[in-house]
Amino acid sequence: MIRCVLTAACVACVVVPGPAPVMARASGFAAARAAAEDPAVEAGRRAMARAAAALSSLKSLDAAYEVEDVFEFDDGMNSDVTRTGRLRFERPGRVRVDGEDAAIVADGSTLRLAVGGDEKAVVSVPTPADAAGWERWFSERHELYAMDQVLLRVLVVDPPAPGAALFGGVKAITGSREEARGGKPGLRVNGTAHHDPSNPGEGEVGFSAWFDAATGLPGEWVLDRTEFMKKAREERAAIVFGEGDEQPPAVLKAVKATRIEIKAVDAPIAAGAFAGEFPGYAAKDRFTDVFAGMFDQQRALIGREAPDFRAKDLDGVEYSLNDLRGRVVVVDFWATWCAPCVKGMPALQRLQEEFAGEAVTVIGANMDKGAAPEKLRGWLEKRSITFRQALGAEGFAGSYAVKGIPHLVLIDAEGVVRDVKIGLKPGEGEELKANVRRLLKGEALATPAGTPETGVTNPRAEAEPAANEALARLTAEINPDRVREEKVGARVSVYDQWPRMLDLDGDGRSEFVAAEPDRMRVISADGRETRAVRLEGVRTNQPISVWHAGEVGGRTRFVTLTGRWNNQGAMLDATVWCHAADGALVWKHPLSVDEKTGARVLLTSGDLDGDGKGEAVALVNAYTTERFGRDSWMQKEAAAMLMVFGEDGSVRHSKRIGKSATAFFIAPADDQGPAAAVVLIDGRVQRFVLGGG
Known part of the structure; x- marks a missing residue:
């Protein structure tokens, strides 16, 4: 599921939410000063002013950071992503930030941006000369969602406007209280902030910050955007969705917390920390090359x-x-x-x-x-x-x-x-x-050689x-003039991994049959003709997950499965469909699944009851999903079900046959007995026949 974090600073809405910088160039203390008559508010104002001064006076810093983005929705499509890293700097111009996916190193003259992973790459550019230069660099490097730009802006490029990037969006301080954090005394300051400091009328969010009593430096900064996002989504839903329409998921929680653990202040940074050497990394000329792997x-x-x-x-x-x-x-x-x-x-x-x-x-x-x-x-x-x-x-x-x-x-x-x-x-x-x-x-x-950074390649x-x-050896042509192309002209969108050759029209020749979104694609036996069979009732562009073509109810039918998956690995809206060879809907049968209960389904058909007409048969592996670690989900097998559908799409027979099945087929009746569903179940082969007592 694709989500969007409603921040003015982001340029794209991603599956894993990127950072939501709160940044402004003008001071945001005016509202705080107006409420100074409240002692708790005044204490909060003093703490923020002290933090701004402390940030301004820093000569060097060594700190670990953690940024946590939490998003919860009522459809269960939740996300809790934490990024960690280490930041070191010596003013002026010497910086090193080591994130999980990338690193930034500046030695005062050269800035290097390196990305790890399977394809290690590094690019070098001149170090920005001042805060404005750094700001321009950040604004052009949206790929840095792998790191946290708030930290970089606040602790590296903020002077000569100390604290503006962190505190510029503050709208009002509502209170403060003493609070120990990690065994250290400090002050917790609460208030509201502009959602977009550059556009104060857009809305506000809640904020909470913790300041170290000994150093005055911030140790945690939390933005609670829950109410803002609730309101924004409700307003847009009222415009876009009509009464009775399926509504977008409601926001239950949207919180971003940035935490800083300071290791050393104004202490010498280890020699070589800003050297920017990345052994084994390929040098690239452009940022687009560095981030190509992403x-x-x-x-x-x-x-x-x-x-x-x-x-x-x-x-x-x-x-x-x-x-x-x-x-x-x-x-x-x-x-x-x-x-x-x-x-x-x-x-x-x-x-x-x-x-x-x-x-x-x-x-x-x-x-x-x-x-x-x-x-x-x-x-x-x-x-x-x-x-x-x-x-x-x-x-x-x-x-x-x-x-x-x-x-x-x-x-x-x-x-x-x-x-x-x-x-x-x-x-x-x-x-x-x-x-x-x-x-x-x-x-x-653009051309591959000498392509400018803004080009396309x-x-x-x-x-x-x-x-x-x-590649040249692999793709070398041999006698290509002996191979003549005969264009049919039809364009298709087949991404089916299991196409089949089937005789759909009964002429004794098999056609090529494959699934496309919302339809079946049929190509004639000689490859000269193609036709699309639009499946009635299936939503436009709905992918076909599983399909089978065979005799059902005495006629050739397409039996298909559609659905969608959430980030927990569960299939939602799972439906088994039966369509005539021309795409007309015969019946459909929704499966009972939800956000935490899924199913893997296989489909076939055969005459299990001996009436000569054939039935649609499904093998359903039901499972539940459980959280595994912070961001992963695991499937826990529950039961394997064998289902036989009637001519109207109702389930005529169903039986729990084991825990986990991997394949099945229908064996026709013979002189030894009736037709049977042959299933590979729990590591063995098992036959199932109808008519038991």
Whole structure:
């Protein structure tokens, strides 16, 4: 499930919430001073002023930090993510931050940013000369969600405006109390802060900070955005969703806590700490190269044909991406609850207007699950957004590896992906326009060699020479002129891992059959003809998880399973469907699953009761989910069920047959006995027949 943290500072809404910096350039003490008549408020004001002075006077610091983001929703799709690291600095200009996924090292003249993981890489640039330079650097490096920008801004680049980044958003101090933390005496200060200090009218959040009595330095800073996010989602839900529609998940908790454990203050930092040596790391020229591994799955689409999708626009007109062949297409995955998405939409509207008379189409791939079209239309009209929409985009977002929004995909007139962007930073709207112009002229956006940082290319294309040689050998053509291509012209979106050859029409020749989102794809035995069988009742672009084609009720039927998964590994909305060969709905049967109870399902058909008609049969492995560690879930097998469906979709027979089944098939009746379901269950082979007493 893709979530959004409603912060003005973020540029993309991601599955794992990124940091939510609270930063301003002007002092936020005015409101605090106004309430100085309250002793508890006055004590809080003094503590914050002392902390600002202490931060300003620091010559060096060695500290460990922990940043915890907690999000809870009423649908159980919760997230509790903690990032840890170490920060060391000596003013001026010497910095080292070691996070879980990346490191920043500045020795006063050169700044190095390194990313670990499978592909270790480092890039070097001149160290910013002043706080403004650091701020510009941060604003351009949204990839630093792996670290915590609040800490870096406050403790490294804040002077000569001490405390502004941490305290500039404070709206009011409501009280304070003495509190020991980690055995150290200190003061806990509570109050409210602007959600976006640069836009005080947007809303407020609760804050709580703890200050060390001995040093005056902050040890914890907590932002409680629960009520703000509740209100924001309720307001948007009232606009987008109609009465009776499925509502978006309600926010139960949204809290971010930054904790600092100071190791040493104004003490010499170990020699070599700021050297920035990363043995075994590949030197890169551009930040895009350093972070390429983080977005490999998305960028792997660059240079490939864009996955087709079908969707309805606000007028209920169904269309596909392939219908737009011959036009440059910008697909923007977005949602009304995603603040960065909303902020980026005017730039896309301007792009659509500028190219109104040319072969350019902007598509808003909307991910507000279950949104009512008329409500969404009103929401867009209030913001003067007129470019075409694709409703139900969550159904095809997976084929574009969408992990966070806004997620933009630029597709050329031939239907090939030419660029992918996660988030839309300031200035990138103009870059996008320039790239659209290039594609309209038939120009390439970039070449693998010498590509500028703002260009578009697949980072994987810059392979090592040895890998290129291996690729050349692997892809070397032999007598290619002896192979003639015969184009059929049909375009498909088949990602089925288990396609089959089946004789659906009874002519004695098997057709190629595979599942596509919301339909089955059938290709004739000679490969010259193809047709799509749209499955009635299945939601547009709904993936088919499991399928079977065979005789049910005396006729050839498609038996399929649809559903969706939450982050606990449980399948929700699981439904078994039975459709005629032309896609007409015969019956459907919802399975009893929820957020903590899931099912793995296998499907087949066969004549188990001997009436000569055949029945749909399901093998259902039921399981529960339990938390394993902080962020993981494990499945606990509960029972394996054998289900036989009647002609109306009701379960005619069901039996608990063991704990865990891996495969099954229907063995036809023979001279030794009736037909049987043969199941691989709990490490053995077991036959099950109908008609027992």
